[in-house]
Amino acid sequence: MKGCQPKRLHLRVRASALLATQLGADVFAISTDTDYVYLDYKRPTQRPLKLLTASEMEAHCKVEHFPPGNMGPKVESVLRFLRRGGKEAVITTYDHLCDAVDGTAGTRIVSDPAGAGTPGNSSELSSGLPTRGR
Known part of the structure; x- marks a missing residue:
């Protein structure tokens, strides 16, 4: 996956997964140091991902x-965990980890529903795939 390849610096995250x-x-x-995973991070169009x-x-x-x-x-690392049988993952700041696990903070990524495998199969989650502005 181009754009998501772990580097040697991030072996702890990979090992944790x-x-x-x-x-x-x-x-x-x-x-991590941000409360959510963001699309267009640090741009005027920045928006958080909450559940997908x-x-x-x-x-x-x-x-x-x-x-x-x-x-x-x-x-x-989250995707590897989910593809290997994990049910859900959360990414947020240390201060919000407990709330994120409870589902009230951070970015929550859930495994695909049975038979799914393409974006947009879960209408109650994300409504679509935004394009990246370059």
């Missing part, structure tokens, strides 16, 4: 919304 998978965890939580499926998040990766040195490795 692997550990969560090996332990059979249902939820994988990542603490793994396929929807993967589609955002394919259009390079998440830089490899910033959010990309975190998003890639």
